[in-house]
Amino acid sequence: MTPIRRSGGKTEIAVAGPWTLIWLKFVRHKVAVVAGVLILVMYLIAAFAEFLAPALPEAAKPQFTYAPPQDIALFVTEADGSLSWMPHVKGYKQTVDxxxxxxxxxxxxxxxxxxxxFVEGPGYKLWGxxxxxxxLMGPLKSGDxxxxLGTDKLGRDLLTRLIYGTRVSMSIGLIGVAISLCLGVVLGSISGFYGGWVDLGIQRVIEVISSMPTIPLWLGLAAAVPLTWxxxxxxxxxxLIVSLFGWTGLAREVRGRFFALRSDDFVTAARLDGSSERRLIFRHILPSLTSHILAVVTLALPTMIVAETALSFLGIGLKAPVVSWGVLLQEAQNVRTIATAPWLLIWPAGAVVLTVLSYNFLGDGLRDAADPYEN
Known part of the structure; x- marks a missing residue:
């Protein structure tokens, strides 16, 4: 329904642009909005990791190996029984067998x-x-x-390492999807628009890449990385390794949509009007695929994050001293470690699950909002 404004006896019709309509439909999807806020918070954590982390990721205290998480309490009981505001945690008692x-x-x-x-702590360089x-937060007294979230086998603060790992794991998804998006959209558009031998060649390349077993190939490519790097x-x-295998699905989907749209009336009219082939592809056909590309991108981001996590967990991806969620999960490979310190599995795995679910819900909301046939 088109909004109508009446001003000074005149009737004006307020026309909203396509992006305004997409936004108005998106904000009605409450779950997607919450998911989008969570993802935004994740990227803010990644951007200000040094400031938000209470310590440095490699700072180790062996005397606190596998120390359990401490709960925050907001009040302390005074001698007269009254409560006084003082955020604090309780210390540890140690016994050695x-x-x-x-x-x-x-x-x-x-x-x-x-x-x-906003306490003083170990020095760092924000954004290097x-x-x-x-x-942002830390003990008031030096030495406390x-x-x-507990500590790991070297006595390093898990909360600090989880915050620093957010930067690596979230950014690797963005960069990987950006590369996959460029390859998928460009090659899919060319394949679907021109057809013929161009389409045949691109599709054969896609089939070869898609037929390769990913895990053995990842193992081989990761083994080829020099240790001196x-x-x-x-x-x-x-x-790059993760993104090289993520573009084939998008390319095929874009190709199929181009096959369906290249003979439509609006494309024929633009061709008769003298539009170049480049303008037909990027100005007329691709914008009509916005909803589909948005959905694919938001669903591809968690796939990239899970791929990096899996590679690092298997020991063929990122390795120490780099900190990522997959590197943190490497310590969960030992059953005895999980039994002794279950928080080493719960928190990194929880971060991955929360991020993947948020991206999936956000993708559903964006797809529905950008779909012109969705009410």
Whole structure:
């Protein structure tokens, strides 16, 4: 229904553009909106990881190996029985088995570790450029410990490493999908628009790539990465490996839509009007595939994240000192470790599951909003 405004005795018809209509339909999809907010929060965490993390990812305290998570309490009980506002965590009690030398932690209810916001801590460079030493949250006293999600086998703070891993795992999805999107849209458009031997050649390449078993191929490509390469170089190589096998599905779908649309009346009219082939592809046909491309992209992002997580978990992707969700899950390969410190599996796996579900819900909402036939 078209909105009508009356001003000064005149009737005006308010016409909304296509992107405005897509936005108005999208905000009615409450689950998709919540999913979009969660994904935005994830990327904000990735952007400000150094500031949000209470410590440095490689800072280790062996005396706190496999320390359990600490709960945040907001009030303390004074001597007169009243409650006083003071965010804090309870300290640890340690006992060491003299025979096995196994260290066991219990929460010490009598030891209070005050925590605060915008506290000074270990120095870092924000985005690798700005020297800072202020952290969003941390213990007020130097030397106190705060492990809200527990620690790993080297006594490193899991919350800090999970925040730093968000940057790597979320960005590898964006870069991988960007490469796959360019390859899929360009080659699919050319294949569907021209047909003939061009289409035949592109489709045979797609079939060869699609027929390759991914895990053995990933193993081979990852084994070919020189050990002398820096973590940054390995990061981009793994991104390239993941994206090289993610564009074939989109290319085939775009090709099929081009076959269906290239003989429509609006394309014929644009051709008769003198539009070039490049303009026909990118100005007239591709914009009509917006809803489909949006859905495919939002569904491809979690696929990329899961692929990186799986590669790193198997030990053929990113490796230490790079921190990603897959690298964190490597420690969950040992059943004894999971029994001793289940938080090493729960939190990284939970981050992956939450991100994948959020992208799927967001993709459903964008697809429905951009579909011109959806009410």
């Amino acid at each position: 003299p025979a096995s030398l196994k260290r066991t932690f219990t929460i010490d209810a009598d030891k209070i570790v005050p925590i605060g916001f 450029l700005i020297p800072m030493d202020v952290h 410990t705060m492990y809200l 820096s973590p940054l170089q390995v990061y981009f190589v793994i991104t």
